[in-house]
Amino acid sequence: MRSAVLAVLLLAPQESIEERRDRIAGRLEEIRGLKFKEKLRVREGTRKEAALLSLEGLKDVYGADLNMAEAFLKALGFIPQSMKLPIAVTASAGIGVDSFYTAGELVLVDTKTPDDLLLYRMTFGLTDQHHPEAGLRKRAAPTFDARMALAALRAGDANVCKVLLWYSKKLGEKVSDDWLESLIRGAEKWEREDSRFRSAVMPRLLVRSGDFGYRRGGIFVETLRLKGGMDLVNKAYEKPPASTEHILHPEKYLAGEAPVSIDLSPLEEHLRGLGYGPTYRTTLGELGSAVLLETHLKNVDSGPASSGWGGDTIELFEGNGMWFIVWATEWDTEKDAAEFQEAANRISQLLLPSERNRTNVVVRRKTATAWLYNYPTPLQDGLLDALWRAKKDGKASYGE
Structure with missing residues (x-):
């Protein structure tokens, strides 16, 4: 009997990456309440591509002149004098990466990437079609603070969608009564305690900025979702959070409290x-x-x-x-x-x-x-x- 089942499985046609994309896209549309305007292009890629993409992200946060940014960070002790910022970030970015989204493409480094991680990446593509990233960047101030806030909105949105997939939830449904509070407790514990171990081998700046988007961004997006559904999350793309203070304190964003220039x-x-x-x-x-x-x-x-x-x-x-x-x-x-x-x-x-x-x-x-x-x-x-x-x-x- 077992051999017969195995034979059937071996003979069953494997799902192509295009078929996986379409299946996951349908589930994401149910969760997010938005429709893809066009299918994401999907292809296989490399870790080197992911590393180069991380370099562009680094320039977005710290400025195009990474040599000057590096001098600034070293002057304040954010990173050690011996560290080359672009090398450190691109080297770590390629490790363990399974997939990424860029410019209308879903790129698979590992074709066995789980559905939840692909849905996470595809959320960037979905929101990019409705609220283009290039336009969001033009409106955001060219500072560490504003660019980290914008990145947290996008990563937080993707993280919430991923969790809704885990719990088989649809648009507007709660995960549980205390899920948001558990997210906050988890983020605080990570920041106060668990992240300290990683900071022993990596600059604190890279540790905290690396997890900020999906942890604190997820809390920000879920706060908005519980208050006004995905409609309120969509409005956040029309008027993005202007500072990491907005991400850390969603009530200040909702109150329209702008950062002082x-x-x-x-x-x-x-x-x-x-x-x-x-x-x-x-x-x-x-x-x-x-x-x-x-x-x-x-x-x-x-x-x-x-x-x-x-x-x-x-x-x-x-x-x-x-x-x-x-x-x-x-x-x-x-x-x-x-x-x-x-x-x-x-x-x-x-x-x-x-x-x-x-x-x-x-x-x-x-x-x-x-x-x-x-x-x-x-x-x-x-x-x-x-x-x-x-x-x-x-x-x-x-x-x-």
Whole structure:
């Protein structure tokens, strides 16, 4: 009997990758409530292709000039001096990858990739047809914070769809009454405890940014889905989360609380007159702020010091054979600003410059806290005066 069954299975036609795509696409449409406008192209690919795709993702988050981004990350201690960022990311990206989505194509590195992982990849393709990624990127600020938030929306959407497949759920159905809470508990435990083991062999920045999309993005998307169904998730593509604060605190996104912009043009103008210019600029956001604290303050919960984030601009200046960093942050309350100032002071003491006539200082006015790192001491008075002339949301002076 067993031999007869085996013979039937061996003679049964194998499902082609196109047939698998079509079957999974039908299930995804039921879960997501959207229809594919056209079939995704499907083909076999290589790990090298996946690694090259990860390099493009790296440029999207950190900027096209990866050499300058690498210099910035090393200056802050995010990555070790010996690390080559593109090599480290592309080398790890190809390991264990089974499939990926890119530009209308579902690419299988392993044709035995499970259905749930293919559905995860295909969700990117489905949403790309309705809300093109290229358009979303044009609307997002070219900063670490904004690009990580956008990536979390897309990855979180895919992760929720994958879980709905696991539980055989359809559009609008709950997984369970406590599933969202279990997601939150799991993410918090990973961030506080389990991820520390991985951070022993990989920079904290790469560990936390690597899991942020599907973990915290999944929580963000499920929060929206439970509140307003997939219609509300679709609206999030029309008005994407602008910061990692929105991802970490969906209630702030739903309330329309926009991040504060900080324009350091007065500071840049002052420093140009002294022979220094900005060579790298970004916004770290609540995620980046937390990761910087976790990188230097080992086994410390970054939550109290990074929650309450309202906005930031961080710039690397170079000139006259030296470099320094100015990080201007804004917080929801003076208490939040003071808590961050205390944490930044601790890091500042750990990273005291070894060169003569260089120093660090953390200054605060009301809800504004700024960290000046590795700057030449003769610049201090003019530097601070120019800093406080910076503009907040294009109007009020920074620190007022």
